[in-house]
Amino acid sequence: MSISTKKLSMVQVLVCGATIVTLSMGIRHGFGLWLQPITQSQGWTRETFAFAIALQNLVWGVSGIFAGMLADRFGAFRVVAAGAVLYALGLVGMANASTPLMFTVTAGVLIGMAQAGTTYAVIYGVIGRNVSAEKRSWAMGVAAAAGSFGQFLMVPTEGFLISSMGWQGALMMLGVASLMIVPLAWGLREPGLAASHAVQREQTILQAFTEAFKYPSFQLLMAGYFVCGFQVVFIGVHMPSYLKDKGLSPQVASYALALIGLFNVFGTYAAGVLGQKLQKKNILAFIYLSRAIAISVFLLVPLTPLSVYIFSSVMGLLWLSTVPPTNATVAQIFGVAHLSMLSGFVFFSHQIGSFMGVWLGGYLYDRTGSYNIVWYIAIALGVLAALVNLPIKEASIVRSTAPQGA
Numbered sequence: 001m002s003i004s005t006k007k008l009s010m011v012q013v014l015v016c017g018a019t020i021v022t023l024s025m026g027i028r029h030g031f032g033l034w035l036q037p038i039t040q041s042q043g044w045t046r047e048t049f050a051f052a053i054a055l056q057n058l059v060w061g062v063s064g065i066f067a068g069m070l071a072d073r074f075g076a077f078r079v080v081a082a083g084a085v086l087y088a089l090g091l092v093g094m095a096n097a098s099t100p101l102m103f104t105v106t107a108g109v110l111i112g113m114a115q116a117g118t119t120y121a122v123i124y125g126v127i128g129r130n131v132s133a134e135k136r137s138w139a140m141g142v143a144a145a146a147g148s149f150g151q152f153l154m155v156p157t158e159g160f161l162i163s164s165m166g167w168q169g170a171l172m173m174l175g176v177a178s179l180m181i182v183p184l185a186w187g188l189r190e191p192g193l194a195a196s197h198a199v200q201r202e203q204t205i206l207q208a209f210t211e212a213f214k215y216p217s218f219q220l221l222m223a224g225y226f227v228c229g230f231q232v233v234f235i236g237v238h239m240p241s242y243l244k245d246k247g248l249s250p251q252v253a254s255y256a257l258a259l260i261g262l263f264n265v266f267g268t269y270a271a272g273v274l275g276q277k278l279q280k281k282n283i284l285a286f287i288y289l290s291r292a293i294a295i296s297v298f299l300l301v302p303l304t305p306l307s308v309y310i311f312s313s314v315m316g317l318l319w320l321s322t323v324p325p326t327n328a329t330v331a332q333i334f335g336v337a338h339l340s341m342l343s344g345f346v347f348f349s350h351q352i353g354s355f356m357g358v359w360l361g362g363y364l365y366d367r368t369g370s371y372n373i374v375w376y377i378a379i380a381l382g383v384l385a386a387l388v389n390l391p392i393k394e395a396s397i398v399r400s401t402a403p404q405g406a
Helices: 003-029 031-040 046-074 076-096 100-118 118-128 131-180 181-188 193-200 205-211 218-247 250-274 279-300 305-318 323-334 339-368 372-389
Strands: none
Touching: 003 076, 003 100, 003 118, 003 131, 003 181, 003 250, 031 100, 031 131, 031 218, 031 250, 046 076, 046 100, 046 118, 046 218, 046 339, 076 100, 076 118, 076 131, 076 181, 100 118, 100 131, 118 131, 118 323, 118 339, 131 250, 131 323, 181 193, 205 218, 205 323, 205 339, 218 279, 218 323, 218 339, 218 372, 250 279, 250 305, 250 323, 279 305, 279 323, 305 372, 323 339, 339 372
């Protein structure tokens, strides 16, 4: 393949992959805006809504492992297209769910599976296979920045749709929009992937799995990513209600989430660029510690729209900036042959944290009438995550003639 063809392939993968992530992540980042309209309209508790979104994150994590395996073996196109269809069905189902069980199935299970097929694990696998190691962290930063731009673009749009069309009409409109992912997935086709990988791979799926889970640095990455999930999903889902409880207008919450998305464009891109120059474990430790400090200051200062916007801007710089260095570290240690699958396992840890953050937020609010305990937990976990990332070894793993040897 010529150099020009490689460049064309990289551009195609980045444009299509980044746009898919923009739509998929942009839609899901606005789910917190539906918490109060749905619970008040249906007469449900916040825990009911929070559990469905928590399950969504857990299903996303579990499904991401298998979506990654399929994408590694057969290419991303079929996986992403199927995810887009599930996304549309889940959003339409949310709009028409009349019982907590149906809401949990649609918002939790269907959309969780949809996100597994249309977000980072699958997209990063394509990037890893089509972008050289010298540009891989940067390319992953571009894709993560696209997800952040999606939040900046979609959250205010979703707030506008809710106010103008009602929460049900807004979900129906998003269901139609999610189908735009299908034609974009066509640009991620990798002809002959299955046949070529059958020859090139030096490990089976089981051998790659065993090697990774026996490697301490992989375990530490998973531990840190658990904290990432806990913090960002708790804030993303519960902060709009937290601010409204404190007497601030719904517009403040919409602007706050939009600012997180806007500044995260810069944060994730910067993390991707820095990952080519600095040790990724130090970047991750800095991000987690900075989150803990930002949350602490936010709780200490008087709560005003200005303090919310400053906090959102700072958190935006740190929001998904963990994604490029985490996934680039996995690729650097283990290679790209099973990258989507291994990224899926790391992301599963993230989603367990997401489940705990969003569910615990609703559970403790219903029990105590306050989110304070969960804020304190998020601070403590941020410090812990900073510490566990420091011992990570980023060097490529040295394999013996037996592929599973670490």
